[in-house]
Amino acid sequence: MAAPRHRRRGFSRRVQYGLFAGYVIAIVGVMLAIGLLMLSRFDPRAFNTLRGVVVDAGAVFTGLGRAGIRSGNEAGEVFDAYVAAGSQNAALKMELAKQRRAVIGAKIVAAENARLKRLVRLSEHLPRPILSARLIGSTPTGQRRFAILSAGTAEGVRPSMAVRSPEGLIGRVFENGIFASRVLLLTDGETAVPVKVVRNGLAALATGQGDGTMEIRALIAGGRAFRRGDLAVTSGTGGVYAPNIPVAVVTEVRGDRAVARPLADPSRADFAAVYPIFQAAITDLPAQPKP
C-alpha cells in the first residue's frame, strides 16, 4: 500500500500555520522537558507532592490486585498441603523434636549473653521499628527499582528511613504519599549501602546493579577480599542504616569485587518493618575551634 500523505500543506495559509505551530509547540515542550529533567535530577525531592499523589492513587489499584493475587496463592498452598499430608506430618514431628532441643540450647546461650553484657556494661542503642506495613507493588515497567509500601506520611514514614524484612534489608524509603510510599530497593543503581563482611570484618560498599544483584567493592584496595558464600551485613557507617542488618550473600568473585544477591526477596516478603534513620552515637565530640 502506498503511504497516505497526511499533513499535506496545500494552499491554505490556515493549515500551514496550524501545522507549523504544532511543531513549534512540540520543540518548545521538549526544551521545557529537558529543564524539568535537569531540575528533578539535581533535586530529587522536587515535585514531591505531585509524585506522592500519584503513588497514593496507584496504591489503591495495586492494593486491590495484590489482595487477589495473595488469596490465589493461599488457595494453592491449601491444596498443596493436603498432598502427602501423612508423611509430611511424621517428618514435621521429628523436625519439631530436633528444633525443641536446639531452642533450649539457644535460650541458654541468650541468657549467658545477657549476663556477660551486664558484666561489661555493654548497652546497645539499636533503633526500634516504627511500624510494619505490606509491600504491595513495584514499578515493573520502569528502569528504576522501586517497591510500593502501604504506609505513608500519615503513619510517620519519611524519606531515607530503612525498610527491612525478617530475612534482611530491603531498601530505604524514597518518596511519600499520604498512605503509600516508594521504597528504593537494594538492586537499584542509586543504592549504596556501607557493609562489612562477617567472615573477616572487612568494610565494603554494596551498590545495586538493576538486574537483581548487587556489586560489593572493598574500601581497602588490593588482595582477594571476598569468597563465595560470604555474608555482608550493614556496618552502620555514615548513619541511615543501623548496623548488623543482613544485606547480601556473595555469589561470584571478580578480582577485588564481588557480585552478591540480596538476602531479602521483596516479592516474598509480605510485611516489611520501617526503621527510623539511624544516627550513630558520637563517642568523642569534635574539638572546639580556637577563637
Add this chain to the structure above:
Amino acid sequence: MISRRANPYAVQPPLRTVLVPILSTLAGSAMGFLPVIATEPIVPPCGLMMLLAWRLLRPEMWPPWAALPLGFADDLISGHYLGTSMILWTIAFLVLEWVDQVLVWRDGWIEWGIASVALVLIVFGAWLLSQPASSLTSMFTILPQSIGAILLFPAVLRLTASLDRWRLRR
C-alpha cells in the same frame, strides 16, 4: 490539523472519538501499577506501545505535541525523573513525522519494523536518562523488556484497531 471550528458545516465528533485514544494510552501506562514486585524490569512499556500503535494507525489524529502530556503521566507512574518520557516520546513523534514524508510504501511489516526500532531506542533512552550519576546498572537489563515489547506489538496494534473501530462507530 484542519481546525473544525472554521467549518460551520462540519459535524462535531462525539467525545468518545477524542477520549478513547488518550484513555487507552493512559491505561497502558497504568500497567506500571500491576501488583507484582519485580527486581528487574520485566513488564513491557505498555503505555509507549499504545502510543506508537495509535500514532502508526492514525498518523493525522494527534499533533506532535500530544506526546508531552501523555509522557508526563507516564513519568509520574513509572517513577522515572520527570521529563524522561516527555522528551523521548515527543522526539519520537517528530521523527515519525519525517518518516511519514520519506516512506512511499508501507504495510504491516514495515509498521512493525518502525515500531520495533522506536521501542528499542526509546527504552534505551529511558534507561540512559533515568539512571543516577554513579549508577552501575548494566545496559542489558533492558533486553527482556525490549524483546517482549517487540513481540507483543502486533497484538497491541490489533487491540488499537478494534478500539478505533468502536470509537468511530455511529
